[in-house]
Amino acid sequence: MDVKVTVNGETYERDVEPRKLLIHFLRDDLDLTGSHIGCDTGNCGACSVIVDGVLLKSCMMLAVQADGAKIETVEGLARDGELNGLQQAFSDHHALQCGYCTPGMLMSATALLRANPRPSEDEIRKGIQGNLCRCTGYVNIVDAIKAATE
Amino acid sequence: MLLREVEYARPASVQEAVRLLSDQEGARALAGGQTLINVMKARAASPDALVDLNGLDELKGIDLGSDGTVTIGAMVTYSEVIGSAEARARPILGEVCAQIADVQVRNRGTVGGNVCSNDPTNHLPPLMVSLGATMHITGPGGERTVPAEEFFLGVYMTAAGPGELLTRISVPPGKRDGFASVAIGKDGTCIVNAAASVNGGARVALGCVDAVPVLLKTDSVEEDAVRAALQGANLDPPSDVHASADYRRHLAEVVAVRAVAQARGKS
CATH class of the missing domain: 3.30.43.10 (Uridine Diphospho-n-acetylenolpyruvylglucosamine Reductase, domain 2)
Known part of the structure; x- marks a missing residue:
């Protein structure tokens, strides 16, 4: 099936099998490997992207379902090689250890801060509930998101 | 994969x-x-x-009728229920949806999908039974309605048969509802859950203890009456890695009492 999407402002058109998951389409067909595959069971959130303004896990959506959609991935956060405020806060607060969950954490935090620019700590924790950090580095991640609001 | x-x-x-x-x-x-x-x-x-079914506007939207009935389209997401002013007419709807999984899943998962998959650990089947909701089903033969307590037929099986679609769910007016669960991790998969609605007596629907929600009705909303109803229900829950049958039976009573107490605390 023909699928046309806009990812981080760039338009792509590809012929896609219906069985292909959105995460595989992004990584394998479009070579956007920033979004990760952690668990492939919908638990870990490493594949989180924003589709038409909605945060979702791209391992639980078919690529053909994204036809016509505007997709935002972690590659779209930095501008002209400069980290955005949220990414800089992650760097400043050492909000990553192995870094595998980071793309998903950044997208969840991006969606959270759009909906709620001044979240409480509890709201931040709720906002990243769908993202697992197996290094268990949550404290610094929460601190970084908090700092990005200041 | x-x-x-x-x-x-x-x-x-x-x-x-x-x-x-x-x-x-x-x-x-x-x-x-x-x-x-x-x-x-x-x-x-x-x-x-x-x-x-994504993209079918007919299955979207939450409507508040003049009599207070909340009608939810089958393709309404949990996040849409949580954010809906209409759904707030029956507050438990948003309260329970907010306990399902995480932001990403709530943004995508639907009310219709939750009830039609009828996984015994799902939140909404017992809730719809306790609320006395009505399920609207469309098929080749036209439309029909089924009360929630007759909708759930077995594990992963509902009255919406092959070739049929659940289109919407009507929830009658009311406020005095409760929901309690013991889950694997915060907002995780339920080990046992209970939804309760109080209106004179109580309707308590238990999840995860049988293939379908178990509905118990009590004339009194006192704790002793709820406990007696549970003990008289001869529950025969499954055992698995998360809980033995005995432990589930014990938890069923605990969450039923909590759900009724929560419902009674509301006016």
Whole structure:
């Protein structure tokens, strides 16, 4: 099936099998490997992207379902090689250890801060509930998101 | 993980969706996909064709009737219920949806998908039973309605049969409702859950203790009466790695008492 999407402002058109998951389409067909595959069971959130303004896990959506959609991935956060405020806060607060969950954490935090620019700590924790950090580095991640609001 | 090869259709109307589902035996409706796509990865389900209900406006929207009835389209997401002013007329709807999984899943998972998959650990089947909701089903033979307490037929089986679609759910007015669960991790998969509605007596629907929600009605809302109803229900819950049958039976009483107490605390 023909699928046309806009990812981080760039338009792509590809012929896609219906069985292909959105995460595989992004990584394998479009070579956007920033979004990760952690668990492939919908638990870990490493594949989180924003589709038409909605945060979702791209391992639980078919690529053909994204036809016509505007997709935002972690590659779209930095501008002209400069980290955005949220990414800089992650760097400043050492909000990553192995870094595998980071793309998903950044997208969840991006969606959270759009909906709620001044979240409480509890709201931040709720906002990243769908993202697992197996290094268990949550404290610094929460601190970084908090700092990005200041 | 690579899914088995599958055909994909995006119908333009509910009528077309029903026709596609009736024409092909191996066709399955795709709602939010937060369960179906995962069981397809594991090949626990291998439909020949997916009929995608996303994009059908007829299945969207939450409506508050003049009599206080809240009608929820089958393709309304949990996040939409949580954010809906209309759904707030029956506050428990948003309160329970906010306890399902996480932001991403709530943004995509649907009310219709939750009840139609009828996984015994799901939140909404017992809730709809305790609320006395009405399920609207469309099929090749036209529309019909089924009370929630007759909708759930077995594990993964409901009254919406092959070739049929749940289109919306009507929830009667009321405020005095409660929901309590013991889950694997915060907002995780339920080990036992209970939904309660108080109106004179109590309607308590228990989840995870049988193939379908178990409905108990009590004349009194006092704790002793709720405990007596549970003890008299002869529950025979399953044992698994998360809880033995005995422990589940114990928890069922605990969450039932909590759900009724929560419902009584509301005015």
